[in-house]
Each structure stands twice: as C-alpha cells, then as structure tokens.
Amino acid sequence: MTWNIAHTAFPAEHRRFRAVVGGVDPDAIYRAVHEAGGFRSWDEPSRDLLHLRSTAIEVYRVGDRWVLAVNGPSVEAVREVLRLLGLGADRDVQELKGA
Template sequence: MNKPEYGNDPHRWRVTISHVDPDAVYRSIRALNGFRSWEDPPRTLYQLATTTLEVVRDTGTWTLLINGASTDCVQDTVARLGYQPDDVKPHPLPELAGLPEQVQRARLRNAGAA
C-alpha cells in the first residue's frame, strides 16, 4: 500500500509545466489558500497544501515546477490548479535537489562520516 508522506519530508517528485502566466499561477494559488513563501526574481516559491511550487523564468518563458513528497500530492496539485494531470507526468528528483548548497554539502559530509 502506498503511504502518503506529509510534513517536512523531502520533496521527491516534480512536475514541470511550461509557458505559464505567473500572475495567473499566483491568483490560482491564492484562491486555494496557498501563499508566496519567497521571491527573488526570476524565481518565486509558493506553498500549497503539501507541495512547493516554483515559478521560474528561463529563456524568455515562465515555467511552473510543482514539487511534492509523492506522485499523488503532485498530481492533486496539478488538478487543483486547473491543469490536466494526464498531460504531465511526475518524475523523481535526486535526494538533495532543491536544497541550499550549504545544506547539500553538510548532508554529504555527514553521510561520508557515517
């Protein structure tokens, strides 16, 4: 049985949706009681339920990255935002992806000491 993971569990799955309107994404997240957690152009982070969303500008287009602890969490967020879950497939993330560089180095250092 697939146990859902919540809380501070690392985000292991990601969906990428290209060519999004960042203002429309913001309005959708706010309508679902999500919030902006960090902004540093060209990247903005949002929290919605058990997922972290990133809106990033890359080569002239805006891309939405939805990160979650399980494929179900990610697909649920895709659907709640009005995108078609069948059109995007979650892909696994490396364990340390998305962590600040200092945290990555510390975890790798600690893993080597074990």
C-alpha cells in the same frame, strides 16, 4: 544536567516528486495558489516560491518563458496540485533522486 531526547521517526527513504510545466502565466499561477489556500514565500523578478498543501511550487523565468515546477511528497500530491492550478493532473511526474 539531564538531557531528554525524544525519539523521532523518519521514513527510511525521503522521497520527492516533481512535475515541470513550461509556458505558464506567473500571475495566474499566484492567483490559483491563493484561491486554493496556498501562499507565496519568496518573490523575485525572475523567480517565485509558493506553497500549497504539502507541495512547493517554483515559478521561474527561462529566457522569455515562465516555467512551473511542483515538488511534493508523492505523485498523487503533485498531480492534485496540478489539478487545482488548472494545469491537468495527467502530466508526467518524476521522482527526484537523492532528494
């Protein structure tokens, strides 16, 4: 039996970035993601996972507040999604270490 294994190139360092916004309305976030062409992949009473462009968007409950976290491959990608969601592209974006 012969195995053909194609070469796959991965970046030397897989980098991810995140912005966190507190006090969001989860229904408004879902509508904004849907209107921008994204989709919901997980839905629980206390947590949603959505995807838009190259980012993953988590909306989860902390106590009585809803928090949004946008995770993406670059600072620019995260800020663009924040802009599309109407949350302002000037938010602080941090690199996730060990991602």
